[in-house]
Amino acid sequence: MIQESDLIASDILYEWLLRRGDTALILGHRVSEWCGHAPVLEEDIALANIALDLIGQARLWLGYAGEVEDKGRGENELAFLRDAWDFRNVLLAEQPNGDFGKTLMRQFLIDAWQDALLSALKTSANERIAEIAVKAGKEVTYHLDRSSDLVIRLGDGTQESHRRMQAALDALWPYAGEMFSADAVDEAMAAAGLAPNPQTLRPGWDETVGEVFKQATLTQPQSDFAHKGGLTGRHSEHLGHLLSEMQFLQRAYPGAAW
């Protein structure tokens, strides 16, 4: 029996867990698309490591989501047998890789948010959430350390690398706001002491990314416009294409296993 139901309705907790798991899963899959294609061998291995970390985090969140949902679905069913409108990842995670600069900028924006979110979740009133946050937090701290270092190096690098990093930032900035949007699910989680209200993470995130952009000689866009919808299942056209590849095997050969 799930004792957390004392604290919050299970459908709300389930919805919130999908947001965590799906964001990690979809970003992890995106990063894994670099495997064998990265600009240098060392970077290729590093990206594959990060993708594996993220997919590992997705397994923890989705495994728990399946238990909370209590309809017999586990991490695999949730990952491979749902369609695009059932996914709850932020739109930023599903944006295509583009060039290495765009992949890196997407990673940095999400890492800085995840790092703040996971630190806050370590004190969640839900023990399971707190445990996942401790484990994932260590990985994400390294991801953020690495992505901020590379954003600075390439932003403040050659003319060409600077141009690409600025273009990546300008293109992805409109997707950043969704990470800090709050709806009834977030408010219920916050009220029950299970998770921070995403809005409270914004000032710290602004400070983190602002400092890195300054060192990287990048200009932070001023617009507050934010594409939204991923967290409630309204996705960009890219997610369907991603899923058709990620889910191909289970769709073509249902129940296939190692």
Place this chain on the structure above:
Amino acid sequence: MKKEWPLWEVFIRGQHGLNHRHVGSLHAPDAEMAIRNARDVYTRRKEGVSIWVVPSAQITASDPGARDALFEPATDKIYRHPSFYDIPDKVGKM
């Protein structure tokens, strides 16, 4: 301008109390990134608790052609191994 990043030799200490051991090499633009890359390339399977990196260019190696002159003279001097002594039992395990 040289496009290739310089080469670094990587040394990993597997456990506290052991020596760092040479595990391989990798490319990186500077020492800080060499450490990060070494972490990602060489410690994926919990191989280490500490990493050293050294620019490969800083290593002076012995000349493979001088192998005989350097190492051959030691082969017939087995008395340099301390294996010709009877160790008294009370000394215990050496």
